[in-house]
Amino acid sequence: MTMDALLSRLKHYAEITDGEMLTLSGLPTTVLHRAAGQTLVTIGEALQNVFVIEDGWAMRHRMLSDGRRQILNFMLPGDCFDLQAVVRAKADHSVTTITPVRLRAVSAGQFLAALRADAGLASAFWWTAVQEESILREQIVRIGRRSARERVAHLILELHRRLMRAGVADQHSVVLPLTREVMADALGLSPVHVSRTLSALRARKLITTDGRTIGLLDPIGLARLAQFSDAYLHLDETMRLPAEFA
Amino acid sequence: MTMDALLSRLKHYAEITDGEMLTLSGLPTTVLHRAAGQTLVTIGEALQNVFVIEDGWAMRHRMLSDGRRQILNFMLPGDCFDLQAVVRAKADHSVTTITPVRLRAVSAGQFLAALRADAGLASAFWWTAVQEESILREQIVRIGRRSARERVAHLILELHRRLMRAGVADQHSVVLPLTREVMADALGLSPVHVSRTLSALRARKLITTDGRTIGLLDPIGLARLAQFSDAYLHLDETMRLPAEFA
DNA sequence: CGTCCAATTGAGGTACTTCAATGGGTGTGG
């Protein structure tokens, strides 16, 4: 029985992480632990592994020579990355941990062999690539055509949705392990202005902030302000497997 | 003999377009012609086909409800897109022609079958996906952390490189069928400021403009100003086949 | 209890936007 049938049949039952799918499929994986602020992938180096984040946050980013930094996107528990390793690409950006991270690594060669052998596994990972690319595109819209308030509100809502899916956020609040500076480098703003913008959202009674926790006081108002629609996250189309396989 | 061996063996001989690769592999393809300004893919619709642009320009873009538009990237001759169709994804953005376009369409199902049957073909198209995603990431850096001058210079250089690869630009000039408004929506600027910025680049003797043609007076100065490095285009790693197969 | 880092707020500067007027190029109809 291929994973394909399994996946489609059991799709709506429960969630299963990509890392668990890999072990399910009998692939040899290595579990790694990294402290916060460690570099996982350095720009320019040949990609050797496909990774799945099991716990913690990481980010993709690029630096300009004068110190400016742009964060491309955040990687959350359950996200997998560097599928490009299967064609032996060189990294065109770096990946760094934001919190302590537990992750699973699979050698690119073995991963590719598994994809070829199992169409369902290939389909599942293709979906993750579709989702990630879509998140990148939304990031372009966010930075290119939204105001600071819209950007901040939009990012909060995206991370909330994604963390909900990963099962590490509740309905009305979200813990973001991000400094104002990190948010700024993700949103193309200055840290000072991120702080001001959050103050403005608080003043409008859309959110509360308490340390790293953001309370969603008025999710509907926030979504309207940001013109947030979660279609780009392709949430309905996520591959799922029943909990008994976890 | 698989395409894999063929591709790797003949990689450095000559160029061949993705569309030609598809016919080489015996896939049934349809050639379509579209006028300028026509919609190829509408946001929300299910993707049915994988496309290869044979001639002309197109763009991916998203609209906000109040009319703001963000162009995500430009698609040039030789580019292929909507590989996501193979997992039956819904379009999360629209695709529109900029000039009259000739393109080749392959049904997603047949395309997927071909990828499964031919590892070399799969590898070649995986490369195109890697390149396109990398271009999206560079677009994020460009919009998020570069000044208007840097953005304009950087975009000109990217398009010049890509058009050189496609064989439709010479060393010292490039024809961009783009209005100031289109450039602005790609760069997250206003049309007026794009015009001013081009004037500034002209005043610095970095470029000339004449209608839709941009002359590269000082490519090195331009690249230094924009901090342009073409590593992200993965040019060395493009799949190639000899001209005799065209 | 001092140190350090992050967040916040104020004040002033700048890069970009918006509105508006002008001119060039092109296609069209009289």
Next chain:
DNA sequence: CCACACCCATTGAAGTACCTCAATTGGACG
């Protein structure tokens, strides 16, 4: 063949949304 309309690019002038610099505060940690 010219007159007109239309679109696009350019430039000026004024406004605004950000940025930078700087000072203050509060929390975490040794």
